Protein backbone atom coordinates (compact mmCIF):
# COMPACT_ATOMS: atom_id res chain seq x y z
CA UNK A 200 0.00 0.00 0.00
CA UNK A 201 2.71 2.46 -0.90
CA UNK A 202 0.10 4.74 -2.52
CA UNK A 203 -1.44 5.58 0.83
CA UNK A 204 1.83 6.02 2.71
CA UNK A 205 3.18 8.22 -0.11
CA UNK A 206 -0.09 10.13 -0.29
CA UNK A 207 0.02 10.75 3.45
CA UNK A 208 3.51 12.16 3.06
CA UNK A 209 2.58 14.36 0.09
CA UNK A 210 -0.72 15.61 1.42
CA UNK A 211 0.55 18.38 3.76
CA UNK A 212 2.70 19.86 0.97
CA UNK A 213 -0.17 19.73 -1.51
CA UNK A 214 -2.55 21.25 1.01
CA UNK A 215 -0.17 24.18 1.37
CA UNK A 216 -0.35 24.58 -2.38
CA UNK A 217 -4.13 24.24 -2.30
CA UNK A 218 -4.27 27.13 0.13
CA UNK A 219 -2.39 29.32 -2.35
CA UNK A 220 -4.73 28.19 -5.14
CA UNK A 221 -7.72 29.12 -3.01
CA UNK A 222 -6.26 32.51 -2.12
CA UNK A 223 -5.54 33.24 -5.77
CA UNK A 224 -9.11 32.26 -6.69
CA UNK A 225 -10.64 34.43 -3.98
CA UNK A 226 -8.45 37.44 -4.80
CA UNK A 227 -9.34 37.20 -8.48
CA UNK A 228 -13.06 37.03 -7.64
CA UNK A 229 -12.78 39.82 -5.06
CA UNK A 230 -11.30 42.24 -7.60
CA UNK A 231 -12.79 40.72 -10.74
CA UNK A 232 -16.49 40.67 -9.83
CA UNK A 233 -16.88 44.38 -8.98
CA UNK A 234 -14.89 45.19 -12.11
CA UNK A 235 -17.22 42.89 -14.06
CA UNK A 236 -20.20 44.89 -12.78
CA UNK A 237 -18.63 48.13 -13.97
CA UNK A 238 -17.78 46.59 -17.35
CA UNK A 239 -21.31 45.20 -17.75
CA UNK A 240 -22.75 48.70 -17.35
CA UNK A 241 -19.99 50.00 -19.62
CA UNK A 242 -21.03 47.61 -22.39
CA UNK A 243 -24.66 48.69 -22.05
CA UNK A 244 -23.82 52.39 -21.71
CA UNK A 245 -25.22 54.93 -24.16
CA UNK A 246 -21.88 56.72 -24.01
CA UNK A 247 -19.88 55.54 -27.03
CA UNK A 248 -16.44 56.03 -25.51
CA UNK A 249 -17.34 54.17 -22.30
CA UNK A 250 -18.89 51.40 -24.34
CA UNK A 251 -15.88 50.96 -26.64
CA UNK A 252 -13.43 50.89 -23.74
CA UNK A 253 -15.53 48.31 -21.88
CA UNK A 254 -15.92 46.14 -24.99
CA UNK A 255 -12.17 46.28 -25.65
CA UNK A 256 -11.29 45.18 -22.10
CA UNK A 257 -13.86 42.38 -22.19
CA UNK A 258 -12.94 41.10 -25.63
CA UNK A 259 -9.21 40.97 -24.85
CA UNK A 260 -9.93 39.31 -21.49
CA UNK A 261 -12.03 36.62 -23.13
CA UNK A 262 -10.08 36.38 -26.36
CA UNK A 263 -6.62 35.90 -24.84
CA UNK A 264 -6.02 32.59 -23.03
CA UNK A 265 -5.44 33.00 -19.30
CA UNK A 266 -1.99 31.48 -19.81
CA UNK A 267 -1.02 34.32 -22.15
CA UNK A 268 -2.26 36.96 -19.71
CA UNK A 269 -0.28 35.30 -16.90
CA UNK A 270 2.93 35.32 -18.94
CA UNK A 271 2.29 38.87 -20.03
CA UNK A 272 1.88 40.17 -16.48
CA UNK A 273 4.89 38.33 -15.08
CA UNK A 274 7.42 38.32 -17.91
CA UNK A 275 6.10 41.16 -20.10
CA UNK A 276 5.40 44.00 -17.69
CA UNK A 277 9.00 44.29 -16.39
CA UNK A 278 9.91 45.45 -19.93
CA UNK A 279 7.88 48.59 -19.33
CA UNK A 280 9.25 49.03 -15.83
CA UNK A 281 6.48 47.35 -13.84
CA UNK A 282 7.65 44.40 -11.79
CA UNK A 283 5.06 42.48 -9.80
CA UNK A 284 5.56 39.55 -7.47
CA UNK A 285 4.49 36.16 -8.79
CA UNK A 286 1.25 36.14 -6.82
CA UNK A 287 0.44 39.77 -7.70
CA UNK A 288 0.96 39.24 -11.42
CA UNK A 289 -1.14 36.07 -11.35
CA UNK A 290 -3.87 37.95 -9.47
CA UNK A 291 -3.87 40.76 -12.04
CA UNK A 292 -4.03 38.33 -14.95
CA UNK A 293 -6.83 36.18 -13.51
CA UNK A 294 -8.72 39.27 -12.33
CA UNK A 295 -8.78 40.40 -15.94
CA UNK A 296 -10.07 37.03 -17.12
CA UNK A 297 -12.68 36.99 -14.34
CA UNK A 298 -13.85 40.55 -15.03
CA UNK A 299 -14.17 39.85 -18.75
CA UNK A 300 -16.17 36.63 -18.51
CA UNK A 301 -18.32 37.74 -15.59
CA UNK A 302 -19.10 41.06 -17.28
CA UNK A 303 -20.73 39.09 -20.09
CA UNK A 304 -22.67 36.88 -17.65
CA UNK A 305 -23.88 39.94 -15.74
CA UNK A 306 -24.82 41.79 -18.91
CA UNK A 307 -26.81 38.76 -20.01
CA UNK A 308 -28.57 38.58 -16.64
CA UNK A 309 -29.39 42.28 -16.54
CA UNK A 310 -30.81 42.30 -20.05
CA UNK A 311 -32.91 39.21 -19.30
CA UNK A 312 -35.09 41.18 -16.86
CA UNK A 313 -38.42 41.46 -18.71
CA UNK A 314 -39.08 44.81 -20.40
CA UNK A 315 -42.62 44.82 -18.97
CA UNK A 316 -41.31 45.05 -15.42
CA UNK A 317 -39.08 47.96 -16.34
CA UNK A 318 -42.05 49.73 -17.94
CA UNK A 319 -44.13 48.93 -14.87
CA UNK A 320 -41.52 50.65 -12.76
CA UNK A 321 -41.26 53.65 -15.10
CA UNK A 322 -45.03 54.04 -15.26
CA UNK A 323 -45.08 54.31 -11.47
CA UNK A 324 -42.74 57.29 -11.75
CA UNK A 325 -39.69 55.50 -10.37
CA UNK A 326 -36.39 57.08 -11.45
CA UNK A 327 -33.95 55.23 -13.69
CA UNK A 328 -31.60 54.81 -10.72
CA UNK A 329 -34.39 53.30 -8.59
CA UNK A 330 -35.47 51.00 -11.41
CA UNK A 331 -31.89 49.73 -11.64
CA UNK A 332 -31.49 49.41 -7.90
CA UNK A 333 -34.78 47.74 -7.04
CA UNK A 334 -35.87 45.95 -10.21
CA UNK A 335 -33.06 45.29 -12.68
CA UNK A 336 -29.99 44.59 -10.52
CA UNK A 337 -31.61 42.31 -7.89
CA UNK A 338 -33.10 40.10 -10.59
CA UNK A 339 -30.28 40.42 -13.14
CA UNK A 340 -27.56 39.18 -10.84
CA UNK A 341 -29.69 36.26 -9.70
CA UNK A 342 -30.18 35.24 -13.31
CA UNK A 343 -26.39 35.47 -13.79
CA UNK A 344 -25.51 33.68 -10.54
CA UNK A 345 -25.35 30.07 -11.84
CA UNK A 346 -22.99 31.10 -14.64
CA UNK A 347 -20.89 33.10 -12.19
CA UNK A 348 -20.58 30.11 -9.87
CA UNK A 349 -19.73 27.83 -12.75
CA UNK A 350 -17.04 30.30 -13.72
CA UNK A 351 -15.65 30.35 -10.17
CA UNK A 352 -15.08 26.59 -10.36
CA UNK A 353 -13.29 26.91 -13.70
CA UNK A 354 -11.24 29.78 -12.29
CA UNK A 355 -10.19 27.65 -9.34
CA UNK A 356 -8.96 24.98 -11.74
CA UNK A 357 -7.31 27.59 -13.95
CA UNK A 358 -5.16 28.81 -11.05
CA UNK A 359 -3.07 25.70 -11.79
CA UNK A 360 -1.70 27.68 -14.76
CA UNK A 361 -0.04 30.02 -12.28
CA UNK A 362 2.69 27.43 -11.74
CA UNK A 363 4.17 28.77 -15.01
CA UNK A 364 4.88 32.08 -13.30
CA UNK A 365 6.37 30.47 -10.15
CA UNK A 366 3.36 30.87 -7.89
CA UNK A 367 3.60 28.17 -5.22
CA UNK A 368 0.11 26.83 -5.80
CA UNK A 369 -0.88 23.18 -5.76
CA UNK A 370 0.32 22.31 -9.27
CA UNK A 371 3.79 23.68 -8.70
CA UNK A 372 4.00 21.80 -5.39
CA UNK A 373 2.96 18.65 -7.20
CA UNK A 374 5.69 19.17 -9.81
CA UNK A 375 8.42 19.59 -7.26
CA UNK A 376 7.21 16.59 -5.27
CA UNK A 377 7.17 14.57 -8.48
CA UNK A 378 10.63 15.77 -9.51
CA UNK A 379 12.18 14.88 -6.14
CA UNK A 380 10.48 11.50 -5.61
CA UNK A 381 9.67 10.40 -9.21
CA UNK A 382 6.25 9.29 -7.93
CA UNK A 383 4.48 11.39 -10.54
CA UNK A 384 1.48 9.07 -10.76
CA UNK A 385 0.72 9.24 -7.05
CA UNK A 386 1.29 13.00 -6.88
CA UNK A 387 -0.89 13.91 -9.83
CA UNK A 388 -3.69 11.50 -8.90
CA UNK A 389 -3.71 13.09 -5.46
CA UNK A 390 -3.63 16.64 -6.86
CA UNK A 391 -6.49 15.77 -9.22
CA UNK A 392 -8.50 14.37 -6.33
CA UNK A 393 -7.96 17.52 -4.29
CA UNK A 394 -9.16 19.75 -7.17
CA UNK A 395 -12.19 17.49 -7.55
CA UNK A 396 -13.00 17.46 -3.84
CA UNK A 397 -13.47 21.24 -4.02
CA UNK A 398 -14.89 21.59 -7.54
CA UNK A 399 -17.60 18.94 -7.47
CA UNK A 400 -19.38 20.08 -4.27
CA UNK A 401 -19.04 23.68 -5.47
CA UNK A 402 -20.87 22.68 -8.65
CA UNK A 403 -23.59 20.97 -6.60
CA UNK A 404 -23.89 24.09 -4.49
CA UNK A 405 -24.37 26.24 -7.58
CA UNK A 406 -27.15 23.97 -8.85
CA UNK A 407 -28.85 24.07 -5.45
CA UNK A 408 -28.58 27.84 -5.30
CA UNK A 409 -29.94 28.15 -8.82
CA UNK A 410 -33.06 26.25 -7.77
CA UNK A 411 -33.53 28.32 -4.63
CA UNK A 412 -33.08 31.58 -6.50
CA UNK A 413 -35.51 30.59 -9.24
CA UNK A 414 -38.32 30.06 -6.74
CA UNK A 415 -40.09 33.37 -7.24
CA UNK A 416 -39.11 34.08 -10.84
CA UNK B 417 -69.09 61.86 -35.22
CA UNK B 418 -66.88 63.33 -32.53
CA UNK B 419 -68.64 64.97 -29.61
CA UNK B 420 -66.92 67.07 -27.01
CA UNK B 421 -67.75 65.44 -23.66
CA UNK B 422 -68.25 68.92 -22.15
CA UNK B 423 -71.43 69.26 -24.25
CA UNK B 424 -72.96 66.19 -22.67
CA UNK B 425 -71.49 66.36 -19.18
CA UNK B 426 -71.18 70.09 -18.51
CA UNK B 427 -69.52 71.70 -15.53
CA UNK B 428 -66.79 69.13 -15.03
CA UNK B 429 -63.10 69.96 -14.99
CA UNK B 430 -60.94 68.70 -17.86
CA UNK B 431 -58.27 66.55 -16.17
CA UNK B 432 -56.74 65.11 -19.33
CA UNK B 433 -56.11 66.99 -22.52
CA UNK B 434 -54.26 65.42 -25.41
CA UNK B 435 -53.71 67.72 -28.37
CA UNK B 436 -52.41 66.97 -31.87
CA UNK B 437 -50.66 63.82 -30.76
CA UNK B 438 -48.60 62.12 -33.49
CA UNK B 439 -46.31 59.12 -33.38
CA UNK B 440 -44.47 57.07 -35.98
CA UNK B 441 -42.26 54.03 -35.64
CA UNK B 442 -39.82 54.51 -38.50
CA UNK B 443 -41.88 54.68 -41.68
CA UNK B 444 -45.00 53.43 -39.92
CA UNK B 445 -47.30 56.27 -38.85
CA UNK B 446 -49.15 54.88 -35.86
CA UNK B 447 -50.96 57.98 -34.58
CA UNK B 448 -51.81 61.19 -36.38
CA UNK B 449 -53.50 64.22 -34.88
CA UNK B 450 -55.13 62.52 -31.90
CA UNK B 451 -57.12 64.88 -29.67
CA UNK B 452 -58.96 63.84 -26.59
CA UNK B 453 -60.35 65.33 -23.43
CA UNK B 454 -61.30 63.47 -20.29
CA UNK B 455 -63.50 65.01 -17.60
CA UNK B 456 -62.87 64.61 -13.91
CA UNK B 457 -64.63 61.65 -12.34
CA UNK B 458 -65.67 60.06 -15.63
CA UNK B 459 -64.87 56.72 -17.20
CA UNK B 460 -63.81 56.82 -20.83
CA UNK B 461 -63.73 53.53 -22.70
CA UNK B 462 -61.53 53.18 -25.76
CA UNK B 463 -62.27 50.50 -28.34
CA UNK B 464 -61.16 49.72 -31.86
CA UNK B 465 -59.58 47.02 -34.00
CA UNK B 466 -56.15 45.56 -33.26
CA UNK B 467 -53.37 47.84 -34.42
CA UNK B 468 -55.57 50.96 -34.27
CA UNK B 469 -53.10 52.61 -31.88
CA UNK B 470 -55.02 52.38 -28.59
CA UNK B 471 -52.08 51.13 -26.53
CA UNK B 472 -49.80 53.67 -28.15
CA UNK B 473 -52.12 56.52 -27.09
CA UNK B 474 -52.05 55.33 -23.47
CA UNK B 475 -48.29 54.78 -23.56
CA UNK B 476 -47.74 58.27 -24.98
CA UNK B 477 -49.88 59.73 -22.20
CA UNK B 478 -47.35 58.78 -19.54
CA UNK B 479 -44.38 59.05 -21.89
CA UNK B 480 -43.53 55.36 -21.91
CA UNK B 481 -43.46 56.16 -25.61
CA UNK B 482 -42.08 59.56 -26.66
CA UNK B 483 -44.56 61.16 -29.08
CA UNK B 484 -43.18 62.88 -32.18
CA UNK B 485 -45.38 65.90 -31.59
CA UNK B 486 -48.35 67.09 -29.60
CA UNK B 487 -49.01 68.02 -26.00
CA UNK B 488 -50.12 65.89 -23.08
CA UNK B 489 -51.74 67.51 -20.09
CA UNK B 490 -52.76 65.58 -16.98
CA UNK B 491 -54.00 67.41 -13.91
CA UNK B 492 -52.18 70.60 -14.90
CA UNK B 493 -48.86 68.91 -15.73
CA UNK B 494 -48.13 69.72 -19.36
CA UNK B 495 -45.53 68.13 -21.61
CA UNK B 496 -44.94 69.29 -25.14
CA UNK B 497 -43.30 66.45 -27.05
CA UNK B 498 -41.37 68.77 -29.30
CA UNK B 499 -39.79 70.72 -26.46
CA UNK B 500 -37.15 69.52 -24.05
CA UNK B 501 -38.55 68.69 -20.65
CA UNK B 502 -36.87 67.99 -17.34
CA UNK B 503 -37.00 64.71 -15.46
CA UNK B 504 -38.93 66.56 -12.77
CA UNK B 505 -41.69 67.39 -15.25
CA UNK B 506 -41.67 63.84 -16.59
CA UNK B 507 -42.01 62.26 -13.13
CA UNK B 508 -44.70 64.75 -12.12
CA UNK B 509 -46.75 63.73 -15.16
CA UNK B 510 -46.21 60.03 -14.52
CA UNK B 511 -47.17 60.39 -10.87
CA UNK B 512 -50.50 61.89 -11.83
CA UNK B 513 -51.39 58.87 -13.99
CA UNK B 514 -51.54 55.27 -12.76
CA UNK B 515 -51.19 52.57 -15.39
CA UNK B 516 -52.49 49.00 -15.42
CA UNK B 517 -51.09 46.69 -18.09
CA UNK B 518 -52.50 43.65 -19.83
CA UNK B 519 -49.76 41.46 -18.34
CA UNK B 520 -49.75 43.07 -14.87
CA UNK B 521 -45.99 43.76 -14.86
CA UNK B 522 -45.60 43.08 -11.15
CA UNK B 523 -42.14 42.67 -9.62
CA UNK B 524 -41.80 38.88 -9.13
CA UNK B 525 -38.88 39.05 -6.68
CA UNK B 526 -40.84 41.07 -4.13
CA UNK B 527 -43.74 40.07 -1.91
CA UNK B 528 -47.17 41.40 -2.80
CA UNK B 529 -46.98 43.88 0.07
CA UNK B 530 -43.61 45.19 -1.05
CA UNK B 531 -44.85 45.52 -4.65
CA UNK B 532 -47.45 47.98 -3.41
CA UNK B 533 -45.37 49.58 -0.68
CA UNK B 534 -41.97 50.19 -2.30
CA UNK B 535 -43.13 52.64 -5.03
CA UNK B 536 -44.83 54.76 -2.37
CA UNK B 537 -41.57 54.97 -0.44
CA UNK B 538 -39.44 55.75 -3.50
CA UNK B 539 -41.82 57.99 -5.44
CA UNK B 540 -43.74 59.79 -2.71
CA UNK B 541 -41.16 59.51 0.07
CA UNK B 542 -43.58 57.85 2.46
CA UNK B 543 -42.12 56.03 5.46
CA UNK B 544 -42.17 52.22 5.36
CA UNK B 545 -44.79 52.07 8.11
CA UNK B 546 -47.04 54.55 6.35
CA UNK B 547 -46.60 52.85 2.97
CA UNK B 548 -47.25 49.36 4.36
CA UNK B 549 -50.38 50.59 6.08
CA UNK B 550 -51.71 52.15 2.89
CA UNK B 551 -50.77 49.02 0.93
CA UNK B 552 -52.65 46.77 3.34
CA UNK B 553 -55.71 49.01 3.21
CA UNK B 554 -55.74 48.85 -0.59
CA UNK B 555 -55.08 45.11 -0.72
CA UNK B 556 -57.98 44.64 1.68
CA UNK B 557 -60.18 46.76 -0.55
CA UNK B 558 -59.15 44.53 -3.48
CA UNK B 559 -60.09 41.41 -1.47
CA UNK B 560 -56.44 40.41 -1.04
CA UNK B 561 -55.87 41.04 2.65
CA UNK B 562 -54.29 37.60 3.15
CA UNK B 563 -51.88 37.83 0.19
CA UNK B 564 -49.41 40.39 1.55
CA UNK B 565 -46.58 37.97 2.31
CA UNK B 566 -47.17 35.89 -0.83
CA UNK B 567 -45.09 36.25 -4.01
CA UNK B 568 -47.01 37.44 -7.10
CA UNK B 569 -46.42 34.31 -9.15
CA UNK B 570 -48.21 32.29 -6.48
CA UNK B 571 -51.36 34.35 -7.10
CA UNK B 572 -53.95 33.79 -9.82
CA UNK B 573 -54.05 36.11 -12.81
CA UNK B 574 -57.08 37.93 -11.46
CA UNK B 575 -55.37 38.42 -8.11
CA UNK B 576 -52.21 39.65 -9.83
CA UNK B 577 -54.16 42.21 -11.80
CA UNK B 578 -55.86 43.46 -8.62
CA UNK B 579 -52.43 43.74 -6.98
CA UNK B 580 -51.31 45.81 -9.96
CA UNK B 581 -54.35 48.06 -9.53
CA UNK B 582 -53.56 48.47 -5.82
CA UNK B 583 -49.94 49.28 -6.65
CA UNK B 584 -51.01 52.07 -9.01
CA UNK B 585 -53.72 53.43 -6.68
CA UNK B 586 -51.28 53.58 -3.77
CA UNK B 587 -49.59 56.56 -5.41
CA UNK B 588 -52.87 58.53 -5.39
CA UNK B 589 -52.98 59.17 -9.14
CA UNK B 590 -55.43 61.64 -10.60
CA UNK B 591 -56.24 59.36 -13.54
CA UNK B 592 -56.04 55.60 -14.02
CA UNK B 593 -55.07 54.23 -17.42
CA UNK B 594 -56.05 50.62 -18.15
CA UNK B 595 -54.70 48.81 -21.21
CA UNK B 596 -56.88 45.74 -21.76
CA UNK B 597 -56.73 44.74 -18.09
CA UNK B 598 -58.77 41.57 -18.56
CA UNK B 599 -57.54 40.30 -21.95
CA UNK B 600 -54.97 37.94 -20.45
CA UNK B 601 -57.50 36.45 -18.02
CA UNK B 602 -60.12 33.71 -18.16
CA UNK B 603 -63.59 35.25 -18.44
CA UNK B 604 -64.67 34.36 -14.86
CA UNK B 605 -61.44 35.71 -13.45
CA UNK B 606 -61.79 38.82 -15.60
CA UNK B 607 -65.08 39.48 -13.85
CA UNK B 608 -63.31 39.88 -10.47
CA UNK B 609 -61.17 42.56 -12.02
CA UNK B 610 -64.10 44.28 -13.72
CA UNK B 611 -65.93 44.34 -10.37
CA UNK B 612 -63.01 46.14 -8.77
CA UNK B 613 -62.91 48.59 -11.67
CA UNK B 614 -66.63 49.27 -11.36
CA UNK B 615 -66.22 49.98 -7.68
CA UNK B 616 -63.33 52.31 -8.48
CA UNK B 617 -65.47 54.14 -11.05
CA UNK B 618 -68.29 54.46 -8.53
CA UNK B 619 -65.85 56.01 -6.05
CA UNK B 620 -65.26 58.83 -8.53
CA UNK B 621 -61.91 57.87 -10.04
CA UNK B 622 -61.19 59.27 -13.48
CA UNK B 623 -60.44 56.33 -15.75
CA UNK B 624 -59.44 55.65 -19.34
CA UNK B 625 -60.00 52.00 -20.20
CA UNK B 626 -58.88 50.32 -23.41
CA UNK B 627 -61.05 47.24 -23.58
CA UNK B 628 -62.76 44.62 -25.65
CA UNK B 629 -65.42 44.17 -22.94
CA UNK B 630 -68.38 45.77 -24.69
CA UNK B 631 -70.71 45.34 -21.73
CA UNK B 632 -68.27 47.21 -19.49
CA UNK B 633 -67.97 49.96 -22.11
CA UNK B 634 -71.75 50.18 -22.41
CA UNK B 635 -72.73 50.00 -18.76
CA UNK B 636 -69.87 51.64 -16.89
CA UNK B 637 -68.32 54.24 -19.16
CA UNK B 638 -69.75 57.72 -19.66
CA UNK B 639 -67.75 58.41 -22.79
CA UNK B 640 -66.69 56.12 -25.61
CA UNK B 641 -63.80 56.62 -27.98
CA UNK B 642 -63.49 54.53 -31.14
CA UNK B 643 -60.09 54.37 -32.77
CA UNK B 644 -59.10 53.07 -36.18
CA UNK B 645 -55.96 53.47 -38.27
CA UNK B 646 -54.16 55.75 -35.82
CA UNK B 647 -56.97 58.22 -35.25
CA UNK B 648 -60.15 58.76 -33.27
CA UNK B 649 -63.06 58.18 -35.61
CA UNK B 650 -65.88 58.53 -33.15
CA UNK B 651 -66.41 59.85 -29.62
CA UNK B 652 -69.55 60.32 -27.56
CA UNK B 653 -72.28 58.66 -25.52
CA UNK B 654 -71.47 54.90 -25.39
CA UNK B 655 -75.11 53.82 -25.66
CA UNK B 656 -75.73 56.09 -28.61
CA UNK B 657 -72.60 54.91 -30.47
CA UNK B 658 -73.32 51.24 -29.84
CA UNK B 659 -76.93 51.59 -30.94
CA UNK B 660 -76.31 53.76 -33.99
CA UNK B 661 -72.65 54.13 -34.93
CA UNK B 662 -72.15 56.95 -37.41
CA UNK B 663 -68.80 55.94 -38.92
CA UNK B 664 -68.77 52.93 -41.27
CA UNK B 665 -65.57 51.63 -39.61
CA UNK B 666 -67.35 51.70 -36.24
CA UNK B 667 -70.30 49.80 -37.67
CA UNK B 668 -67.99 47.19 -39.11
CA UNK B 669 -66.00 46.85 -35.86
CA UNK B 670 -69.07 46.63 -33.62
CA UNK B 671 -70.66 44.05 -35.89
CA UNK B 672 -67.50 41.95 -35.67
CA UNK B 673 -67.19 42.13 -31.84
CA UNK B 674 -70.85 41.80 -30.99
CA UNK B 675 -71.22 38.73 -33.19
CA UNK B 676 -68.49 36.86 -31.30
Ligand SMILES: Nc1ncnc2c1ncn2[C@@H]1O[C@H](COP(=O)(O)OP(=O)(O)OP(=O)(O)O)[C@@H](O)[C@H]1O
Pocket residue numbers: 441444446464465466467468469470471472473
Ligand atom coordinates in the same frame (compact mmCIF):
# COMPACT_ATOMS: atom_id res chain seq x y z
N1 LIG C 1 -42.50 49.66 -30.25
C1 LIG C 1 -43.05 49.58 -31.46
N2 LIG C 1 -42.25 49.53 -32.55
C2 LIG C 1 -42.79 49.47 -33.79
N3 LIG C 1 -44.09 49.46 -34.04
C3 LIG C 1 -44.94 49.50 -33.02
C4 LIG C 1 -44.47 49.56 -31.66
N4 LIG C 1 -45.54 49.60 -30.84
C5 LIG C 1 -46.61 49.56 -31.64
N5 LIG C 1 -46.29 49.50 -32.94
C6 LIG C 1 -47.22 49.47 -34.08
O1 LIG C 1 -48.14 50.48 -33.88
C7 LIG C 1 -49.43 50.09 -34.33
C8 LIG C 1 -50.44 50.35 -33.24
O2 LIG C 1 -50.14 49.49 -32.15
P1 LIG C 1 -50.96 49.52 -30.79
O3 LIG C 1 -50.31 48.49 -29.92
O4 LIG C 1 -51.06 50.90 -30.28
O5 LIG C 1 -52.39 49.01 -31.26
P2 LIG C 1 -53.64 48.60 -30.38
O6 LIG C 1 -54.78 49.42 -30.88
O7 LIG C 1 -53.31 48.70 -28.95
O8 LIG C 1 -53.86 47.10 -30.81
P3 LIG C 1 -54.28 45.82 -29.92
O9 LIG C 1 -55.77 45.84 -29.83
O10 LIG C 1 -53.78 44.67 -30.73
O11 LIG C 1 -53.61 45.94 -28.60
C9 LIG C 1 -49.32 48.64 -34.73
O12 LIG C 1 -49.22 48.60 -36.15
C10 LIG C 1 -48.02 48.19 -34.12
O13 LIG C 1 -47.39 47.24 -34.92
Ligand SMILES: [Mg+2]
Pocket residue numbers: 470471472595596
Ligand atom coordinates in the same frame (compact mmCIF):
# COMPACT_ATOMS: atom_id res chain seq x y z
MG1 LIG D 1 -53.01 47.28 -27.38
